[in-house]
Amino acid sequence: MTARDGWWFFTCGNQILLIPQGHCIPHGQWNDLALNRDISEPCERFAVYQSEPCYRVELTECFDLGFGQWFELRETMSQLNAALFDLAGKAIQFALFLDTHRFCGRCSKPFERVHWELALQCEACGFRAYPRVSPSIIVLVRKGKQILLANHRRHQQDPPMFTTLAGFIEAGETAEQAVVREVYEESGIKVNNLNYFDSQPWAFPHSLMLGYFADYESGHIRLQKRELSAAHWFDVDNLPLLPPHGTIARRLIECAVDQIKQESDEL
Ligand SMILES: [Zn+2]
Structure with missing residues (x-):
């Protein structure tokens, strides 16, 4: 995991983990987050906020991580500022995109991640898909x-x-x-x-x-x-x-x- 300070967008379906007292996205270095369980899920840099990287960590269950609280994205609109609310939405939209585009829509072979942009590509036929907007x-x-x-x-x-x-x-x-x-x-x-x-x-x-x-x-x-x-x-x-x-x-x-x-x- 990275040793840089960053913003950590833990998502699970439509839910996102917030620090309720600060009404904010968890911030700092990965090791400072004091997670009470091992997270093996990859974290992916997807944006920048206040000159620091934003990472999304997609979980399959809304685990108790020892800090923070899970909220439906819609509930976070009143807690996050507009920029962080949009980034939370972006993290959740990317997760939805990956979940609903596992296979190429043209030839049905498994999609592969493109690593220099947020896209999926079919190695067999070259078809590329982007998050739906x-x-x-x-x-x-x-x-x-x-x-x-x-x-x-x-x-x-x-x-x-x-x-x-x-x-x-x-x-x-x-x-x-x-x-x-x-x-x-x-x-x-x-x-x-x-x-x-x-x-x-x-x-x-x-x-x-x-x-x-x-x-x-x-x-x-x-x-x-x-x-x-x-x-x-x-x-x-x-x-x-x-x-x-x-x-x-x-x-x-x-x-x-x-x-x-x-x-x-x-x-
Ligand atoms: Zn294909």
């Missing part, structure tokens, strides 16, 4: 002083959480076409005046969310009931339960709310 759009639709938010069927809680609309980009489609299509399919609303905001890797399991603002053009809300249980135009001073801080959805909503309030103050 699925681009998705997420969009805040504005109509005057109101914003469109929806309650997804997977967010059934009390009170219900409302968030922005989102969906995968289809093959052959631009991100902007996907925004227009997804909003119309999910809500029956036509939008225009798209503005790109920011992006966020979203390792559930391998999305890259591209955030947009859009303006209402026409139409009445008509729900796609397979995915949504409700959608409404909300006044910015009477908002429902929103998605957690750290999500691009929350940032889109807060940015639009600030802008609408600022415009109202200027009147």
Whole structure:
């Protein structure tokens, strides 16, 4: 094992080991981690954070290592800073990629690791595979002083959480076409005046969310009931339960709310 200081991303499926007191990824030299069991799994350098290497150590079980505590990746969003949360997602996505690409999809021979980049290669036919990234759009639709938010069927809680609309980009489609299509399919609303905001890797399991603002053009809300249980135009001073801080959805909503309030103050 390396004698350099580094960040140690112990993963097991969707779980990652954190030092709960410090709300952080284990840090230091391997020998200083005081593991209470022998870890034979290879550790692999996969990134750099604050000029120090990040290693992922993939375990088959969420062992008690004598320190730290296992958390679902989603739970760590409120504990890690944005950069470490993205790196935790990266470590888990690589593990998922290796687990789901053991054989070549073209000729079915076993894949081999490529050691100079994060890829797998088939020695028999030369086919190379990279970790899957699925681009998705997420969009805040504005109509005057109101914003469109929806309650997804997977967010059934009390009170219900409302968030922005989102969906995968289809093959052959631009991100902007996907925004227009997804909003119309999910809500029956036509939008225009798209503005790109920011992006966020979203390792559930391998999305890259591209955030947009859009303006209402026409139409009445008509729900796609397979995915949504409700959608409404909300006044910015009477908002429902929103998605957690750290999500691009929350940032889109807060940015639009600030802008609408600022415009109202200027009147
Ligand atoms: Zn092959």
